[in-house]
Amino acid sequence: MKLDVINLDGGNAGSVDLGEEIFGLEPRADILHRMVRWQRNNAQAGTHKxxxxxxxxxxxxxxxxxxxxxxxxxxxxxxxxxxxxxxxxxPTPRSHGHELTKKFRKLGLRHALSAKMAEGSIVIIDAADMAEIKTAMLAKQVKALGWKRALIIDGTAVNENFARAAANIDGLDVLPTMGANVYDILKRDTLVITKAGLEALEARLK
Structure with missing residues (x-):
């Protein structure tokens, strides 16, 4: 499936092909539910005493x-x-976490990406780079693009200037590819992926 690529100014920057095996699955609520529970349980401190x-x-x-x-x-x-x-x-201190296989966790991430694609909530951008830290400029671009609650997934590393500018904008999160997870993807209205992030995601999930 093809999707248009834009830049942060809203201009057209070509198109990309998205793999059906990652973005074209029929989303299953039971798999997504198990993944979210696994993440939230592992995040619990378990320090009650x-x-x-x-x-x-x-x-x-x-x-x-x-x-x-x-x-x-x-x-x-x-x-x-x-x-x-x-x-x-x-109650005594204990871990609330439980195990899920790597294969299942990869499947859960594929279903989360497919769910966003089915909603029409995925945006592909050329790059998430800034020459200098300008929060006001980035906030203006985000508002013009209509992103209210968005998660931006970049490549193996996030541009430091962009990350620091985005940190001051409410509702905008930036993660490298290895930080992409089901919970953060599902809780945001818009999923924004850079071209570098898309290549890294496909390499991670194939």
Whole structure:
């Protein structure tokens, strides 16, 4: 399939052929759902922690005698039944991540790209380069192109001036090809890929 290439000024810069095996799949919601869950679970810190009965700071002395009080039998004040006592079976630090095979992760990225193509939300640009850091100029170009929430995928490396200018623009993210992922692609309205990024993506996913 062919797609027109534009530059940041909106001018025509030719066209490119997109591979059907990457951009022409029928998007499957179940694959995309598993990929997003995998990414979000791996991003969880898992640092939640509560103190157990052995960790709260209380005396271990028996709080009152065993018999003759008419009340229940209790030992230390650190028991979970008391206010300020240890928590029973509370959360402990752990990893929330789970495994997905490399083959499945590649398939998920292909389906995410195909989903954006099916929506008509992919834009190919000639290059994402700037001679100097000019946020105002880039913001003006982005507004003229109609990109409100966009992800720009560049080649193996991102132009430093362009990345620094884009960092101050709300709703605009820039990633190298190896940083391209399903979650970031799906959460943005427009996916912008440079010609260098397109070549690197096709090499990565074939």
């Amino acid at each position: 509560v103190k157990t009965r052995s960790e709260v700071k209380y005396s271990t002395k028996k709080i009152y005698r065993q018999k003759g009080t008419g009340g229940a039998r209790h030992g230390a004040r650190s028991a979970p039944i008391f206010r300020g006592g240890g928590i029973y079976k509370g």
